[in-house]
Structures are given as C-alpha cells and as structure tokens.
Amino acid sequence: LEGSSIESALLGGYNLHTYGSGDKIDLLIVGTGSETSLAVDTAKLLASEHALNVKVVSMPCLELFNAQSDEYRHSVLTPGVPSISVEALTTFGWHKYVHRPIGIDSFGASGPVDKLYKHFGLVPDVVAGKALKLIDYYKNRPVPTLDLEF
Numbered sequence: 001l002e003g004s005s006i007e008s009a010l011l012g013g014y015n016l017h018t019y020g021s022g023d024k025i026d027l028l029i030v031g032t033g034s035e036t037s038l039a040v041d042t043a044k045l046l047a048s049e050h051a052l053n054v055k056v057v058s059m060p061c062l063e064l065f066n067a068q069s070d071e072y073r074h075s076v077l078t079p080g081v082p083s084i085s086v087e088a089l090t091t092f093g094w095h096k097y098v099h100r101p102i103g104i105d106s107f108g109a110s111g112p113v114d115k116l117y118k119h120f121g122l123v124p125d126v127v128a129g130k131a132l133k134l135i136d137y138y139k140n141r142p143v144p145t146l147d148l149e150f
Contacts, residue, residue, distance in 0.1 A: 001036060004058055012064025013057055013076050019043040020053035027131055028083040030057045030098055035086045038117075041124040042086070046131060055081070062093075070148060079145040082134045088122055097146065100134045102127055 001016065008014035016036065018025065020043075027046065031039030036058045043054035057076055059065060065073065077083065083098040085091075094101030104120045117123055121130075 012061040013059035016056045016058045018055045020047035025081045026052040027054045030085040032087045042127045045124045073148045082138045
C-alpha cells in the first residue's frame with residue numbers, strides 16, 4: 001500500500017495515511033495485514049461522503065509496536081481521537097489499543113473470502129457505519145485516552 005515500507009513495518013505499527021482535509025483527526029482506523037486495505041477503503045469513504053479526516057494506521061505486529069517508546073505509540077494511536085480496528089481473525093486484545101474493535105468472534109464459517117467478509121460486515125460501508133456510531137457516541141463525551149503502558 002502507498003505509505004508503507006519495511007522500515008515502518010519494523011516498528012510494529014505506523015501512520016499510513018490521513019484521508020480528508022483539515023487539521024483535526026475525526027477518527028483513527030487500525031488495520032492489520034490484509035485488513036489494512038479495508039481500513040483505507042473505509043477511510044476514503046468516510047472522507048468523501050462524510051467530510052471526515054480519518055487517519056489510517058497499519059499494525060502488522062503488536063509485539064514490535066509494544067516495544068516502542070510511549071511517545072511513539074501515542075504518536076501513532078493519537079490520544080483523544082475515537083478509534084477502531086479491523087481484523088478478521090478476532091477482536092480479542094484490541095480494547096487495549098482502540099475504542100471499538102471490529103472483527104470476527106465466531107468459528108466455523110467457510111466459503112469465498114469476499115462472501116465471508118460481507119457476511120461478517122468486514123466491508124467499507126458496514127465498517128463506516130460502525131465508525132460513524134462511535135464518532136457520534138463521543139460527540140458530547142470526552143474520548144478516553146487508552147493506557148498504552150506495557
């Protein structure tokens with residue numbers, strides 16, 4: 001993906017790109033592996049159809065990310081910004097990093113990947129809908145800063 005590099009991946013997680021215009025980030029989307037493309041497509045949709053500024057973070061390795069300094073981790077997972085993650089495997093463990101993890105928490109489904117992603121809501125319009133609900137939830141509430149101490 002544009003904005004990715006081996007050097008950035010070796011940090012475990014990094015700012016890939018911000019979609020939209022303006023200074024304030026409205027939402028942060030974390031993608032892992034192939035779900036990073038879904039994060040990018042969702043960010044583009046939210047920027048174009050809802051005029052939001054959406055920062056996409058690629059998080060290929062939590063262990064490497066956890067080993068980075070507190071300052072670096074907070075520069076990637078911006079405090080005070082509603083955040084979601086998209087990972088097909090599971091949402092387990094993601095509450096440490098984001099406010100709303102999105103993924104598959106069941107077992108046993110099989111079929112073509114595009115049909116499974118649609119069935120489980122791992123498509124841009126469904127992820128965007130969940131993101132908009134999160135943004136709306138924090139409209140009149142303070143966005144909690146997640147504890148990234150490891």
